[in-house]
Amino acid sequence: MPELPEVETTRRGIAPHLEGHRVTRVLLRRPDLRWPIPRAIRTALPGQRIDAVERRAKYLLLHTAAGSALLHLGMSGSLRVLPADTPAGKHDHYDLALDSGRVLRFTDPRRFGCLLWQPAGRLHPLLAGLGPEPLDAAFDGDHLWRLSRGRSAPVKTFLMDQGVVVGVGNIYASEALFAAGIHPKRAAGAVSRARYARLAAAVRRILAHAIARGGTTLRDFLAPDGAPGYFEQELAVYGRAGEPCRVCGTPIRAIALGQRSTFYCPRCQR
DNA sequence: CAGTGACCCTGGGTGC
DNA sequence: TGCACCCAGGGTCACT
Structure with missing residues (x-):
């Protein structure tokens, strides 16, 4: 479902709820997405403040001082910001709880999406070798x-x-x-x-x-x-x-x- | 290296 | 109502 415009629309929707807030807890309901969710998401991410939400290609990056969470929506994924007590549905695979009392919730029936970790100062292999952004000057x-x-x-x-x-x-x-x-x-x-x-x-x-x-x-x-x-x-x-x-x-x-x-x-x- | 096809997974729609 | 089948906006991987 999501191509660049849909991912960018998602970024703009979630960024105001994330930037400047800390991740208080990570709740993984189904860790077997496209790739297994790495251990660092549970160990390194909690407690971190999200400084910025960036989009690169169809990936979303939640930047923190320790590193960046790398999110992909796959074919059927979507993200919403909800009150923490909102009951989860069948395809709600993870929540990132925030210090605002809300959660960033990922829903993805087909599970082609992913949640990965990029340590600070390193470029995740999935982001290496990507072409230019179509809206950047380098693309013509x-x-x-x-x-x-x-x-x-x-x-x-x-x-x-x-x-x-x-x-x-x-x-x-x-x-x-x-x-x-x-x-x-x-x-x-x-x-x-x-x-x-x-x-x-x-x-x-x-x-x-x-x-x-x-x-x-x-x-x-x-x-x-x-x-x-x-x-x-x-x-x-x-x-x-x-x-x-x-x-x-x-x-x-x-x-x-x-x-x-x-x-x-x-x-x-x- | 470039190109092609299989495959990952679930749900919705269609036709019998 | 049931079932078999096809289709779906993503991407990686193995093979030629």
């Missing part, structure tokens, strides 16, 4: 163009590679390629420099706009305050197979690329 068309030379994989697969640029997931990859007029199956190495400039601009514009709209709610994404995202109604191609292209009226097509559903307009995208 030339970056995509340079990395793509000689690559035969479909440009959509390339765009979703977190080593190329982070945060672009399955929804926004289809949307950005539509906006740039590029066929998702085209070999990454066969896309021109000029078209990559359009693609990079589309990625930035669409992600920034989706953040402003609170993300995309397809079936279950909710911000920490319970509000849905409002970007869904603006999707041009994702989930619209058979419906007319908003630009030319041609029916939108759905194909599979790398086991992921992909949507495009066969007339607008070449």
Whole structure:
């Protein structure tokens, strides 16, 4: 569910409740998430004050003096800040209790999310090798163009590679390629420099706009305050197979690329 | 190294 | 109402 805009929406929702507060207790109900929750979460985190809540790619980092908790929402994860006595549901896997009397609660039916620990001054291996943030200045068309030379994989697969640029997931990859007029199956190495400039601009514009709209709610994404995202109604191609292209009226097509559903307009995208 | 597919897990929707 | 099947926004890993 969560791509960059949804993770950023989550960050903005939880940050005011966390920053400046201490973690008083860690409650693990199901430690077997994507990876086992490391011992340091129980030993090093309690007592620490959260100085800042940062997002890097689709990860959230709760920074403390001892180190940082590294959170990922996976496909179905979400975070809420609740009163400490709120009864937990079946898929509420951990709580970080705060000195404010509230808890940060993680819910994730599929358990593809994770909770890891990054000691102070060290970079967690999962964060090494990540590409630039799409909203940073280091990301532009030339970056995509340079990395793509000689690559035969479909440009959509390339765009979703977190080593190329982070945060672009399955929804926004289809949307950005539509906006740039590029066929998702085209070999990454066969896309021109000029078209990559359009693609990079589309990625930035669409992600920034989706953040402003609170993300995309397809079936279950909710911000920490319970509000849905409002970007869904603006999707041009994702989930619209058979419906007319908003630009030319041609029916939108759905194909599979790398086991992921992909949507495009066969007339607008070449 | 690049590319492809299997796999992790649960729930919701659909069609019989 | 039951059941088999397909699908889902994440990512890693093994293999070619």
